[in-house]
Amino acid sequence: MPTIKSAYLGNLRTSPKHLQSGEEIITDAPLDNNGKGEAFSPTDLVAAALGSCMVTIMGIVANKEGKQLEGLSWNTTKVMEDSPRKIKEIIIEFNWDHPFEDEKLLQKLKNAARTCPVALSLASDIKQHVIFNF
Structure with missing residues (x-):
């Protein structure tokens, strides 16, 4: 289906x-x-999917620990290559003003983000630059 x-x-x-x-x-x-740029482009959705997937998997890990990710935000930057036209790099920058104090849990969250299904599904030549500001 x-x-x-x-x-x-x-x-x-x-x-x-x-x-x-x-x-x-x-x-x-x-x-x-050649477009109007009035909505997400298909490659924008790929980049957005990476950040959203990372946070979803981080949220699952946090929930298992009885924690929530309130206040976590991120910016996504997509870098295109011209020839052939394709995504060259996706930069995800996480910001969290009040992260957990548990360093082991923070490392689990970072590992979960880097191994989310979208991260593992993207072509290996797409650079995934992930910045954790926490």
Whole structure:
């Protein structure tokens, strides 16, 4: 059974729909690739998926320890290569004003982030630069 059903809307836009939840998003080609840049590009979604996956897996680890990740935020930077056009690097920078004091748990969270399913699924030539400001 499919997970996502998508449609081409024209003008370099797509509309993927998550079938289980019914949630829909729009993608648009970026300005530097003939698009309008009015929505996430497909490669933006890949970069966003990496950060979201890392935090989801960190959250699972924290929950098992009876902890929550409130206050954790992150910035994602996607770096493209021109020829061939592809993602060259994804930089994830985590910020957490009030992290746990337990150094062992913090290391478990960092390890969980680096081994999330998206991180393990990306091509090995996509550099994953992860910065933990905690």
